Amino acid sequence: MKRAKIKYLVVSLILILSLTLGLGCSLPPEVATSPPPTAPPTATPIDPDWTSPPCESDAPRLPDYIAVVAKVKPSVVAIKTEQGAGSGWIINEAGIIVTNNHVVAEAETITITLDDGRTFPAKAVSADPLTDLAIVKIDAQNLPAADIGDSSLLRLGEQVAAIGNSLGLGISMKGGWTSRLGVSIPVSAGQTLDDLIETDAAINPGNSGGPLVNMAGEVIGITSLKIAMAGVEGMGYAISINTAIPIIDQLIVNGYVIRTYLGVRLSDVNPTLVWWYNLAVDKGAFVTYVAPDSPADKADIEPEDVIVSLNGEEISTAQELIQAIHSCQIGQRVKIVFWRGDTENTTYATLTESPPP
Numbered sequence: 001m002k003r004a005k006i007k008y009l010v011v012s013l014i015l016i017l018s019l020t021l022g023l024g025c026s027l028p029p030e031v032a033t034s035p036p037p038t039a040p041p042t043a044t045p046i047d048p049d050w051t052s053p054p055c056e057s058d059a060p061r062l063p064d065y066i067a068v069v070a071k072v073k074p075s076v077v078a079i080k081t082e083q084g085a086g087s088g089w090i091i092n093e094a095g096i097i098v099t100n101n102h103v104v105a106e107a108e109t110i111t112i113t114l115d116d117g118r119t120f121p122a123k124a125v126s127a128d129p130l131t132d133l134a135i136v137k138i139d140a141q142n143l144p145a146a147d148i149g150d151s152s153l154l155r156l157g158e159q160v161a162a163i164g165n166s167l168g169l170g171i172s173m174k175g176g177w178t179s180r181l182g183v184s185i186p187v188s189a190g191q192t193l194d195d196l197i198e199t200d201a202a203i204n205p206g207n208s209g210g211p212l213v214n215m216a217g218e219v220i221g222i223t224s225l226k227i228a229m230a231g232v233e234g235m236g237y238a239i240s241i242n243t244a245i246p247i248i249d250q251l252i253v254n255g256y257v258i259r260t261y262l263g264v265r266l267s268d269v270n271p272t273l274v275w276w277y278n279l280a281v282d283k284g285a286f287v288t289y290v291a292p293d294s295p296a297d298k299a300d301i302e303p304e305d306v307i308v309s310l311n312g313e314e315i316s317t318a319q320e321l322i323q324a325i326h327s328c329q330i331g332q333r334v335k336i337v338f339w340r341g342d343t344e345n346t347t348y349a350t351l352t353e354s355p356p357p
Contacts, residue, residue, distance in 0.1 A: 043255040043356040046096060046124050046137050050252040052245055053091065057150045059216040068161050069173050071217035074115045075146035076210055078165040079136070081107035087164030087171075087210030088112070088136060089219060091148075091248070095120070095140040098248060099209030100224055101127040104134050112138050115171065126251040130191060130322075132224055133244055134209075135251045146211060149218025151240035154178055154197065162201040162223050162236070164210025176201030185237060187225065192319045195243040197221045203236030212238040260328050261354040263294020266318035269306055277304055280342040284308040285321040287338075299336060299349035308344075309337035325351065 062068050075090045077097055086103030090096070097112065104110055110122035120138035127134035156178055163173045180198035187193060197212060203223060212221035221238030250257045267273065267286045274282055284306040290296045301307075308315050310324045311334050328334060333350045 043126070044124055045255045046126055046135055046252045047092075047094075048253055050092075050249065052249055053145065053148055055150050055245075056147050056216070056218050057153060059147065059149075059218060061215045062217055065161055065173065065175050068213060068215060068217045069163065072146060072161070072163055072211065072213050072219075073171055073173070074144040076115060076163050076165075076171050078113040078168075078171060079103055079209065080111045080113070080168070082109055083107060085165055085168035085206050086208040087206065087223070089209075089211040089222075090143050090145050093141065093143045093145050095123075095138040095143060096252060097136045097138065098222060098244075099134050099136060100222065101129050101132045101134045103209045104136060105129070110136060112136065114140075114143070126255045128247055128251060128257045130257075131239070131244070131247050132187075132193060133222070133239065133247050133251065135248065146213075147216075147218045148241055148245070149214055149216065149220040151195075151197065151220040151242045154181055154214070154220060154240075156181065159215050160197075160199055160201060160220070161213050161215075162199065162203055162207055162210065162238075163213065164207035164223060166204040166206045168206045174202040174204075179235075181240075183237060185225070186319065193224065193237070193239060195240045196224070196237040197240055199236050199238065201236060207236075256357055257354070259354045260325050260330050260332070260351040261295065262325050262349060262351060263291035263296040264301065264307075265289040266307075266321060268317045268319075278341075279306060279339070281306055281308060281339050283316040284339070285315050285318045295349040295352055299347045301336070301338065301347065301349070302340065304340070306339045307336055308339060309335075311335050 077088045079086045079088050088097040088099035091098050104125055111119055113119045120140055122136045123139050124137040158178045160178055161173050161175050166172045176199050179200050183196040183198050184192055184194045207223045210223045211219040212223055214220050220241050222244055223238045225237050247257055265288045267288050269284045269286050273286055287303050287305045290301055307321055313324055315321045328351055330353045333348055336347050338345055
């Protein structure tokens with residue numbers, strides 16, 4: 001049986017990063033861990049006084065794709081790094097640009113090319129690996145910002161357009177329809193992208209970070225990934241703008257996303273881990289790392305423990321534990337049930353605010 005591959009859409013001269021559904025561990029098993037609990041090491045606020053632009057919900061539908069492209073394309077940018085190419089879109093006239101984390105992650109140099117041909121180096125970057133969102137700031141003014149729509153108003157079968165730097169060849173447009181709404185896709189152990197918009201608009205490497213827009217020319221999604229395997233077509237995904245905006249706001253105001261924090265990195269328990277570590281349970285969140293002086297450290301959680309319950313809620317996967325932690329409040333004391341070897345243990349941790357990266 002062929003395995004579906006989820007591809008982040010960054011053009012590279014060397015490879016296209018791909019992540020596989022049904023992820024299994026290779027030896028050593030620790031490689032299949034969740035992303036770090038915090039963003040990459042950059043936590044400088046981009047604009048502490050930021051407020052989100054208003055969401056448009058009553059803009060008139062444009063007559064055709066020609067009009068949509070004419071409205072939106074000036075707000076779409078091409079992003080180039082030493083690793084490859086991607087896309088972004090201008091959310092603020094003062095040079096604030098939205099893209100995907102995987103477009104700019106670990107890049108030493110980031111160059112932004114505007115629709116008018118001007119190029120700028122990135123002056124600041126804020127990113128959130130967990131949601132695959134990032135903000136890039138350039139030193140420019142009076143830029144054409146895109147209008148933001150309301151993704152909750154989308155309907156199945158509605159026409160949309162994906163606009164971006166496809167294959168790194170410059171800004172182009174692909175049209176299609178919404179195929180599914182509210183989709184969740186696991187992209188790695190401990191990381192699931194939620195509230196995705198599925199579209200059959202052709203999504204190609206280099207589209208990552210570009211806007212998915214409705215026929216009013218409003219951004220209703222951020223193109224992020226696709227499923228690629230033989231015989232599969234038209235399964236591209238965008239992060240819905242309603243889900244993205246709260247993350248975007250925090251990245252601009254704080255430089256990182258503030259969440260409740262336990263201080264662990266995790267992997268799903270799977271048969272390889274059960275065999276390798278002689279685990280007593282076959283499901284749960286396997287702890288691969290505990291941050292020093294974190295709530296988990298103070299609660300005596302250790303690497304190779306398997307967390308199976310948080311506040312009475314059964315935990316079967318790393319993602320379930322992450323979601324349970326993020327649903328709690330900063331300062332909340334939580335009950336944790338975990339297995340260490342063949343012994344079930346109970347401990348308590350007081351969740352804190354995620355530390356600045």
